[in-house]
Amino acid sequence: MYLVSPLVLLLLVALAGGGWSAWRARAQGAAPAVRQRAQLLALLGAASAALGALILLAPLNFCPFELDGDGNADRLNVMLGIFILLGGAFLAHRVASSLVGRWLRGEALPGATETRTGLFSGPGSTLLALLCLAPTLTILTLFLYYPMFDTFQLSTQLARLGAPRTRFVCMRNFNQLLGDPDYGRTVLVSFFLAAFIVLFSLALSLLIAQMAYRPITGGRFYRALLVWPYALSPVIAGIIFELLFHNTAGVLNHVLYSTFGLKVPWLLDPTIAPWTVVVASTWNILGFCILFYIAGLQNVPNDLLEAAAIDGASAIQRFFSITFPLLSPITFFLVVTTTTYAFFDTYGLIDFLTAGGPVESTTTMMYEVFEVGVVARNLGSAAARSLLLFGIVIGVTILQFRFSRGRVMYGS
Amino acid sequence: MEEKLGLPYAAAPVTPRRRRLPKRWYAHVILITAIIITGFPVYYAAVVATQSNTQVFNYQLTPSTYLERNWDLVIHERQLPRYMLNSVIVALVMTTGKAVLSLLAGMAFVFFRIPGKWLIFGFVLITLMMPTEVMAIALFRLVGVELQWGGYDAMIVPFIASATGSFLFRQHFASIPGELSEAAQIDGANPLQFLWYVLIPISWNAIAALFVIQFLYAWNQYLWPLMVIHETTLKPVQLGLRSLRSGTETGDSFGPLMLGAVLASIPPLVVFLALQKQFMSGFALTRDK
Numbered sequence: 202m203y204l205v206s207p208l209v210l211l212l213l214v215a216l217a218g219g220g221w222s223a224w225r226a227r228a229q230g231a232a233p234a235v236r237q238r239a240q241l242l243a244l245l246g247a248a249s250a251a252l253g254a255l256i257l258l259a260p261l262n263f264c265p266f267e268l269d270g271d272g273n274a275d276r277l278n279v280m281l282g283i284f285i286l287l288g289g290a291f292l293a294h295r296v297a298s299s300l301v302g303r304w305l306r307g308e309a310l311p312g313a314t315e316t317r318t319g320l321f322s323g324p325g326s327t328l329l330a331l332l333c334l335a336p337t338l339t340i341l342t343l344f345l346y347y348p349m350f351d352t353f354q355l356s357t358q359l360a361r362l363g364a365p366r367t368r369f370v371c372m373r374n375f376n377q378l379l380g381d382p383d384y385g386r387t388v389l390v391s392f393f394l395a396a397f398i399v400l401f402s403l404a405l406s407l408l409i410a411q412m413a414y415r416p417i418t419g420g421r422f423y424r425a426l427l428v429w430p431y432a433l434s435p436v437i438a439g440i441i442f443e444l445l446f447h448n449t450a451g452v453l454n455h456v457l458y459s460t461f462g463l464k465v466p467w468l469l470d471p472t473i474a475p476w477t478v479v480v481a482s483t484w485n486i487l488g489f490c491i492l493f494y495i496a497g498l499q500n501v502p503n504d505l506l507e508a509a510a511i512d513g514a515s516a517i518q519r520f521f522s523i524t525f526p527l528l529s530p531i532t533f534f535l536v537v538t539t540t541t542y543a544f545f546d547t548y549g550l551i552d553f554l555t556a557g558g559p560v561e562s563t564t565t566m567m568y569e570v571f572e573v574g575v576v577a578r579n580l581g582s583a584a585a586r587s588l589l590l591f592g593i594v595i596g597v598t599i600l601q602f603r604f605s606r607g608r609v610m611y612g613s
Numbered sequence: 614m615e616e617k618l619g620l621p622y623a624a625a626p627v628t629p630r631r632r633r634l635p636k637r638w639y640a641h642v643i644l645i646t647a648i649i650i651t652g653f654p655v656y657y658a659a660v661v662a663t664q665s666n667t668q669v670f671n672y673q674l675t676p677s678t679y680l681e682r683n684w685d686l687v688i689h690e691r692q693l694p695r696y697m698l699n700s701v702i703v704a705l706v707m708t709t710g711k712a713v714l715s716l717l718a719g720m721a722f723v724f725f726r727i728p729g730k731w732l733i734f735g736f737v738l739i740t741l742m743m744p745t746e747v748m749a750i751a752l753f754r755l756v757g758v759e760l761q762w763g764g765y766d767a768m769i770v771p772f773i774a775s776a777t778g779s780f781l782f783r784q785h786f787a788s789i790p791g792e793l794s795e796a797a798q799i800d801g802a803n804p805l806q807f808l809w810y811v812l813i814p815i816s817w818n819a820i821a822a823l824f825v826i827q828f829l830y831a832w833n834q835y836l837w838p839l840m841v842i843h844e845t846t847l848k849p850v851q852l853g854l855r856s857l858r859s860g861t862e863t864g865d866s867f868g869p870l871m872l873g874a875v876l877a878s879i880p881p882l883v884v885f886l887a888l889q890k891q892f893m894s895g896f897a898l899t900r901d902k
Contacts, residue, residue, distance in 0.1 A: 320725060320791075321804050327728070337775075341774050417641070431885070437874045441654045545744060
């Protein structure tokens with residue numbers, strides 16, 4: 202039994218979507234062509250909003266709105282459900298309204314006008330084109346879209362690896378996570394690592410690139426020797442840094458002990474181990490950032506810097522008011538890539554360096570997905586964790602886009 | 614970003630006088646420090662690869678004589694070449710497959726009229742935002758449990774299509790003037806001949822870009838093989854390194870492990886350093902996939 206029938210929910214969302222489209226078309230000073238067709242826009246807005254909500258909620262069987270035996274609905278679930286409902290509706294609606302708006306304003310739909318000449322147009326050419334696309338589309342559908350859909354399904358099930366039967370448990374996998382302090386800690390650890398990996402790798406690489414990009418004696422030599430660690434896998438980085446930071450065999454502790462009489466439990470202390478992971482990851486990704494910053498710096502026009510120097514701007518002023526703003530597209534690109542590196546690719550490094558320990562102080566969300574899904578064989582919970590991880594990474598990326606809007610200068 | 618911001622110079626003659634850079638000694642200091650700090654971990658790993666375990670605990674920074682013994686263990690006893698071979702096969706087949714499928718898709722997107730082309734393109738492009746790591750659990754259930762794959766097939770087939778590659782070649786082909794395909798058609802070439810004799814020869818840079826990105830991706834894969842590969846002889850090298858980790862009579866064995874790590878790093882390093890320029894141009898387009 203449902204709190205509200207799914208049909209009613211979809212109708213409500215459709216109404217809201219339609220009303221919103223009509224209001225936008227009328228009130229926001231849209232182009233005349235758009236304003237005159239408000240009804241059409243409303244209709245399409247309603248349809249797209251309902252469709253978007255349906256796409257996201259149907260794999261979950263609308264179960265956030267399900268009542269338990271006593272006729273109650275979990276408030277948290279309902280809120281999550283409303284969030285998913287509105288999120289899906291919003292996304293689909295945005296896509297549809299931008300397409301419809303373009304069409305009404307008489308602009309071309311993306312890719313609709315074929316301005317190219319020399320297209321192959323013999324008999325059967327469309328068939329051949331589809332045949333060329335078929336392998337790519339098949340693989341993507343089978344091994345990317347289907348698993349995505351299946352992740353949603355799994356997250357509402359009690360599914361164990363090796364057990365043939367699954368049981369529908371609605372949102373229980375999510376509910377268990379939300380009240381779980383251990384899960385909260387993995388989220389914190391992931392954010393902690395990501396924040397410092399991004400901060401350190403960008404700051405250091407910018408400093409180094411700033412030194413290395415100009416014509417300097419031995420510049421090529423320096424550049425070649427700075428960028429290579431990126432080619433090494435996170436696994437290798439983990440292996441090598443274990444050798445350096447090992448409690449007894451580590452050369453770092455040996456140096457510290459013989460000079461300061463100090464032994465730091467780099468991998469054994471829960472407050473220090475995350476920093477060790479940050480250092481190793483930064484080392485791994487630094488070359489990548491340097492590579493792109495050097496390329497970006499070489500594109501900063503020298504005339505501007507010289508003009509500013511003549512006007513009496515100090516080196517630091519020149520950096521912050523000319524170089525850094527001009528580099529912002531690259532900085533933005535690097536923030537996004539290092540963030541995804543920190544959330545996803547550090548798995549191998551952590552597995553070799555600390556194995557998620559000590560006392561789970563370096564267990565990231567990605568690490569936990571593997572531990573729960575493959576080691577503990579709880580597929581349902583692992584799928585729920587994957588989805589939350591996905592949501593968080595998408596959210597962080599959107600935030601970065603928002604924050605950079607208006608600050609990032611393109612096309613210099 | 615290629616374009617420079619041109620300041621409107623007046624007609625006054627611009628003297629080609631370059632300001633002499635001051636001797637930037639501090640830049641050299643910072644750069645050399647950075648190189649030593651980035652290089653030291655690998656240098657030390659290479660040194661330890663020549664040492665016995667007792668020597669590791671004596672912290673020598675110079676090579677020792679134990680390389681032969683470690684080499685013997687890594688190469689013959691622990692079968693590292695077998696793992697390396699697996700990685701080479703997987704990486705080469707995967708990158709070649711991706712290149713072929715992406716070339717075909719890119720050609721279809723640019724040189725053909727297809728109904729609903731932008732929808733199909735969107736269908737491909739949107740997968741760039743769906744990281745494989747997130748659906749690894751479901752993919753594992755599909756590939757490892759339902760399809761029962763556990764070898765090269767499991768490592769290669771799910772990843773043989775590439776949204777990055779399709780996008781890369783589409784962009785590249787779109788910059789090619791239409792006269793080229795017109796001329797080819799007049800000469801009676803069919804689309805596949807056009808691809809083979811015209812498009813591929815002028816696309817080597819884009820192909821190299823895709824190759825280096827995907828080779829590194831394939832070679833460095835760890836989480837996915839860890840899930841699906843259980844047969845020891847089929848493990849890729851990143852997984853094989855685990856077997857070097859422990860299990861000599863003295864417990865932890867740093868020497869062989871470091872030797873393995875150094876050997877496993879050589880192929881991606883060579884590819885990366887040789888194709889650095891192409892790597893950047895390709896990576897700047899999209900995140901790897």
